[in-house]
Amino acid sequence: MNKRIQIITGHYGSGKTEFAVNLALRLAQEGKKTALADLDIVNPYFRSFEQAARLENAGIKVIVTSCGGVADIPALNPAVLSIFQDRSYTGVLDIGGDPIGARVLARFAPYLAKEEFDLLFVLNANRPETGTAEKALAYLRAIEFECKQKATGIVNNTHLCAQTTPEEVLKGAALAQELSEMTGLPTVYHAVHRRFVPALQGQLAEAVLPLEIYMKKPWEITNSEEEELLWQD
Amino acid sequence: MAKELWKGNEAIAEAAIRAGCKYFFGYPITPQNEIPEYLSLHLPQIGGCFLQAESEVAAINMIYGAAGCGKRVMTSSSSPGISLKQEGITYMCGAELPAVIVNMMRGGPGLGTIQPAQGDYYQATRGGGNGDYRHLVYAPATIQEAADYVQKAFDVADYYRNPVMILADGMIGQMMEAIEWREMPKRELPEKTWATTGTKGERKPNVINSLYIDPNLCADHNDRLAKKYAAMEENEVLFEEYNTENCEVLFVAYGTPSRIARAAIRQLEKEGIKAGLLRPITLWPFPSKALKAAADQASVKAVVDVELSMGQMIDDVKIALEGCKPVAFVGKAGGVVPTPAEVCAAAKAAIGR
Structure with missing residues (x-):
């Protein structure tokens, strides 16, 4: 069962934002009154606020950092507090992609002390900084140190963008398992592109979150699935 | 080697290390910050030096100094920061110093925006500094190419004793792609006998300079540089x-x-x-x-x-x-x-x- 606050952390490029956007849409589909806060003060491009229109159409309240999110200013929108103060919301917090980015969470420590939350560590086995269990553990601990919170679960989001195969997902599942044994943290989801979900049926022990890819590069924006498969040039 | 997922800026920084770059001087600006960030962590681990300068102008002159010592050195910035480096770039061309300069372009003019753009084409290809100088400009279109051409750029810079620029729009710096690390073919490079490495009392001091006060000597210098640029035009075109x-x-x-x-x-x-x-x-x-x-x-x-x-x-x-x-x-x-x-x-x- 999801806690009221879902905090998404991990190394940039791991696919945190894609996961956060998909998770928020799923929570909304389940009928939850959902808010997504883009708290990324590290990455200037490929941000969840870029999907604001889609999210708002799905009834999700979108909160972005200062200047509509387009300036790289480490200032937080005070509207983020509404997620903590209005307990009718289920909140997804998309946190910037490294330990420094995770520091923004420390500002909400007094609120988090009174809250039930999940702090998910999004793991991509193909990212060199988190490619082994030892490196992933060091990264996880650095994030925990900076944000002054403990992670509660692991999300296997192993991919190679357009070159992803089901084998990549399984490789990530093995790494997540290893990290899970080292930390005692459960693997909460395997985030899997929806076209690989059938192929992986029965091969993943934990829950699967089927991913729709929203965070596209400009040349990937097409209208058909067939074209989507032609991305890689 | 297995494919890995790299962010463009990180890949450029790692490629520099793989090419033997041990020195980086720069000043932060979006959308290229992951380059200095990565090198600030990794250069000290290999006995190199990362220094955040007090400005872009200072950074490019530190590059001038390190290149003059015969070391592989890089700086990176984004459009407004590259404008500030133009004086240093013309001095380096004049003094014939090899280095790699990365411009991860953002929207201009002036401070513009942090989103991707290609408004610095004139500046990169015509030279934003003074005088008759040229330098190679590589424009990667994928993260794989960014990783490859940064490695190649160091060799080419040493080969011609001239700075080389990597010109990319911010998207290349910020996006993620699967890449494979591969070694680029190496050129045969002459020893850097011109570098200021200390005479040990055995030779005359080397002088790194772009000042030729006698117009005849300065004209000869320009003729020689022009021949070098003509060789680049003859041998280095890629498409x-x-x-x-x-x-x-x-x-x-x-x-x-x-x-x-x-x-x-x-x-x-x-x-x-x-x-x-x-x-x-x-x-x-x-x-x-x-x-x-x-x-x-x-x-x-x-x-x-x-x-x-x-x-x-x-x-x-x-x-x-x-x-x-x-x-x-x-x-x-x-x-x-x-x-x-x-x-x-x-x-x-x-x-x-």
């Missing part, structure tokens, strides 16, 4: 052709717009229009001969230049074509990226469809 044979529309684009052009080519194919792409990989020297040859095909009705600017490379396209075919332009400046559909529409308009 890629995609689907150009018997095409009706010929796109010219570099960096990420070339990938938007490719998406447009696939769309046009569905509509029965054969389109091709000539992608300059070196912006200076520009692949003029190859472009002219591709455009000279009887099948080509129009050349369509695609840029994230208001039209800068288009001048080189027109010079190359010598008026042989009409040239149309599609592009946007200031951080907005045209869609494949907009590029298709421009191509159809150019051939009257």
